[in-house]
Amino acid sequence: MNGQPLTGQAPDTTAAPLRLGTRRSALAMAQSGMVAREVTRRTGRPVELVEITTYGDTSREALAQIGGTGVFVSALRDALLEGRIDFAVHSLKDLPTAAPEGLLLAAVPEREDSRDALVARDGLALGELVEKLAGAGRPARIGTGSPRRMAQLNAWARERGDRLETVAIRGNVDTRIGFVASGELDAVVLATAGLNRLGRSAEITEHLDPELMVPAPGQGALAIECTAAAALPEGGGLAAALAALDHAPTRVAVAAERALLATLEAGCSAPVAALAGWGHRSELRLEGVVGTVDGATLLKMSADGPIVLDETAEQQAVALGRALAARLLDAGAAALMGERAR
Numbered sequence: 001m002n003g004q005p006l007t008g009q010a011p012d013t014t015a016a017p018l019r020l021g022t023r024r025s026a027l028a029m030a031q032s033g034m035v036a037r038e039v040t041r042r043t044g045r046p047v048e049l050v051e052i053t054t055y056g057d058t059s060r061e062a063l064a065q066i067g068g069t070g071v072f073v074s075a076l077r078d079a080l081l082e083g084r085i086d087f088a089v090h091s092l093k094d095l096p097t098a099a100p101e102g103l104l105l106a107a108v109p110e111r112e113d114s115r116d117a118l119v120a121r122d123g124l125a126l127g128e129l130v131e132k133l134a135g136a137g138r139p140a141r142i143g144t145g146s147p148r149r150m151a152q153l154n155a156w157a158r159e160r161g162d163r164l165e166t167v168a169i170r171g172n173v174d175t176r177i178g179f180v181a182s183g184e185l186d187a188v189v190l191a192t193a194g195l196n197r198l199g200r201s202a203e204i205t206e207h208l209d210p211e212l213m214v215p216a217p218g219q220g221a222l223a224i225e226c227t228a229a230a231a232l233p234e235g236g237g238l239a240a241a242l243a244a245l246d247h248a249p250t251r252v253a254v255a256a257e258r259a260l261l262a263t264l265e266a267g268c269s270a271p272v273a274a275l276a277g278w279g280h281r282s283e284l285r286l287e288g289v290v291g292t293v294d295g296a297t298l299l300k301m302s303a304d305g306p307i308v309l310d311e312t313a314e315q316q317a318v319a320l321g322r323a324l325a326a327r328l329l330d331a332g333a334a335a336l337m338g339e340r341a342r
């Protein structure tokens with residue numbers, strides 16, 4: 001392979017390549033390519049990309065109608081369980097919270113920027129955009145497919161007494177940004193991490209402060225998955241090799257975010273946001289948000305826990321996430337259940 005890194009081990013070309021299953025989207029290919037290079041750099045094993053087409057890639061139905069983003073994940077998991085690939089890379093925020101049978105979360109690499117990003121016309125930030133259009137006598141039209149982003153955008157506008165209109169969109173990054181370029185929408189909101197990985201960070205007109213827009217649980221982080229059998233002696237050391245890419249502080253932080261999500265999912269189907277960050281002296285601060293899509297109600301709470309980064313760290317983080325979810329439910333999160341859950 002060209003562009004071999006100067007550090008790390010040279011690929012052992014005598015070993016059979018590890019097969020990394022990936023979706024064909026530009027973002028999935030970029031993420032998989034990065035992980036493939038990192039696995040080779042750290043283990044010396046060559047990695048080949050195997051394209052897996054998922055129903056979510058070919059269907060034009062709304063994601064909600066075909067069962068959420070889990071559809072992107074399940075085709076890769078089937079390929080793992082059928083032995084067609086050795087490992088897979090997912091966006092962690094797309095992973096269902098239920099632990100899959102027969103599979104192993106081999107590594108959670110260090111998280112990219114977790115913030116959401118605004119891509120707006122004329123290089124404008126959110127406040128400027130809304131004010132400029134108010135002057136023109138109409139609300140800003142902002143595209144996002146995410147109820148979580150809609151809820152927080154609408155809550156922000158309500159608080160300021162400004163008007164904006166959230167417009168449901170889906171499609172890949174090109175399609176979404178295209179709505180702004182074409183003038184159909186005034187802005188779209190996307191994950192910063194995805195844009196960075198695609199080399200499109202120059203198109204971001206504002207990084208949305210988590211004060212305004214708490215990201216999705218796991219946003220900006222990747223998940224590297226292999227079969228549980230890869231950790232057994234006959235697995236050839238694959239699980240241990242992949243574990244070299246693990247970043248414990250990220251893994252523990254997203255464990256707290258996902259525990260909050262899992263607990264809330266059991267009791268409520270409202271938009272959920274969660275972000276855990278490390279403070280001084282191994283303090284993990286978890287912030288959780290539950291709201292209504294119209295932004296009329298937004299419950300926001302946080303919890304701090306000193307966490308020892310030992311082998312129980314994930315369990316400590318899970319306990320923190322569950323405790324915060326319980327407080328949110330007590331404060332009325334359960335009552336925010338959407339129509340579908342009724």
Ligand SMILES: NCc1[nH]cc(CCC(=O)O)c1CC(=O)O
Pocket residue numbers: 069091092093094189190191193194218219220221222
């Ligand atoms: N829902 C799709 C999805 N899954 C992961 C990312 C971005 C990368 C990440 O969050 O790690 C995106 C696109 C987006 O939300 O803009």
